[in-house]
Amino acid sequence: MSGRLTVIGLGPGPDGWVTPAARDAIVEADIILGYTAYTNRIVPQAHQRIEASDNREELSRAQRALTLAAEGHNVAVVSGGDPGVFAMAAAVFEAVERGPQSWRALNIHVEPGVTAMLAASARIGAPLGHDFCAISLSDNLKPWALIERRLRLACEADLVIALYNPASKARPAQIIQAFDVLKSCRAPDTTIVLARAVGRPDEDIDITTLAKVDPSSVDMRTLVIVGSTATRRIERVGQKPWVYTPRFAGDA
């Protein structure tokens, strides 16, 4: 089979954060598939076709991409951020595992990208400078009890926590529940970063605390970072503080 499938991370938004390797992989593709918000960032060339679809259709999009690659096309599937972090790469490999044996012989390649937590972190300092975890709050694909359990254990481990998919119109309650869990195990003055639309024209970053955070200001375009007990704020005159987590840590 001469077809090819590349799963590509476009980074959080601006062209300056799209790697040259990702850019090259897009240029080489015949057919580009993805969620509309990401395919909208690509200007197709004359030989290229774009198939945009809804956010919730990850598995069917992956199956469609694999089918096209098996037919001999050079297919690109695009994600925002990094495709391997709560994005299309896992859906593609799920589809491979469930699909015909012949798909296992396909030429599949993943192009990494800058994932949202790295971009959000860079904007305000270095909150991920020490041990951290990334947890998705979407319970479309896992039970809420598991999410809550992971939040409690991440607290206990004193990890910095990056929350992906913290809320959507269909799921306004999760982020409220998540902050309630965190309030039971971290101090009220724990630093909270709400990084909305990082790298986009409407970027908005709020640095607050667990006691003061307003869950209603969190939406599906927000990446939430919850500090550990070691995370520090450097206050500045007339500017937002910097937030960082030191490389060293105290006793367990």
Add this chain to the structure above:
Amino acid sequence: MSGRLTVIGLGPGPDGWVTPAARDAIVEADIILGYTAYTNRIVPQAHQRIEASDNREELSRAQRALTLAAEGHNVAVVSGGDPGVFAMAAAVFEAVERGPQSWRALNIHVEPGVTAMLAASARIGAPLGHDFCAISLSDNLKPWALIERRLRLACEADLVIALYNPASKARPAQIIQAFDVLKSCRAPDTTIVLARAVGRPDEDIDITTLAKVDPSSVDMRTLVIVGSTATRRIERVGQKPWVYTPRFAGDA
């Protein structure tokens, strides 16, 4: 003050993984500081000066960079991967906090990059496709008891675990101890990925299990990924398996 300090992530190695924004920031700098392994990746222009230093001198390098920026220079500090993940950004903000008040007024900017775990993940599938954590095994800056505690809790939370700085010549024992901890809480057939020198000419990726992994094959250039109970392998004829962690998860 007209000086400026940019902390830049060069990605794991190849030029194709250096973002255009990182590339631009390097071009604009007058003085570039970093660990020799990273400054060696930069060809200085006529107006540029490079100050290379040893891996262990992070804080003094940060202080030097801030001093130069305060004098009016346009300074770049380079890291491999992403500068915010176990790298120079945290050291720079530590130095700011400890340093003179005037440093808080400096123009400091962090340019994110592709961190090693994303590149390693992309090479073999999507092992970070679901909740995960990143833990540094270096106990130069934190007690081993804390590292061990975090590994146990990450196990209990059933997170995929990326281990940074798993071993060095000065610390050959940590990775042995870490695998011993993991053996006490994860099954023998847990997938282990040893991703050495990802993106470099001598890249070497080994996919094995917790029962079979040989700690002596892990060095300071290796990124280790430990699967969760959900992580799956897709076997292929005549090729390495793909490894991925599904987006869905079972009951807690």
